[in-house]
Amino acid sequence: MLRCQILGHRFRFYGEGETMRWRCVRGCGAEGAKRYPSEADAQRYARAFDREDLEDLGRRAPLVGLFPLRLLRALRRRGRKSAGTRTT
Incomplete structure (x- = not known):
């Protein structure tokens, strides 16, 4: 097929x-x-x-086609970690 x-x-x-x-x-x-x-x-x-791999689409995105999605997810994770350690 x-x-x-x-x-x-x-x-x-x-x-x-x-x-x-x-x-x-x-x-x-x-x-x-x-x-x-x-x-x-x-x-x-x-x-x-x-x-289905679609369940993990943002977490396990392939490097080539869905790289922007993987990058966005990493930035969000990083933002959450740094938001918890900030002192104001």
């Missing part, structure tokens, strides 16, 4: 017993699985991997 070739796959992760499975939601057919020692491990890893 052209969209996956350009933008990359968009995997969703889920657990089935002791196996963690993933599948591209764009319908290109990319999928896989990995077996873990316990069902709890498979579920834990599936939950950890199954999140």
Whole structure:
């Protein structure tokens, strides 16, 4: 699928017993699985991997495209830290 070739796959992760499975939601057919020692491990890893990067857009912004967003976030953090140490 052209969209996956350009933008990359968009995997969703889920657990089935002791196996963690993933599948591209764009319908290109990319999928896989990995077996873990316990069902709890498979579920834990599936939950950890199954999140949208959009949730952390300002915190984990790529250096190139979203650099201004990362810079703005760093300046805000710095402003909050220095505001707490000022004496008037």
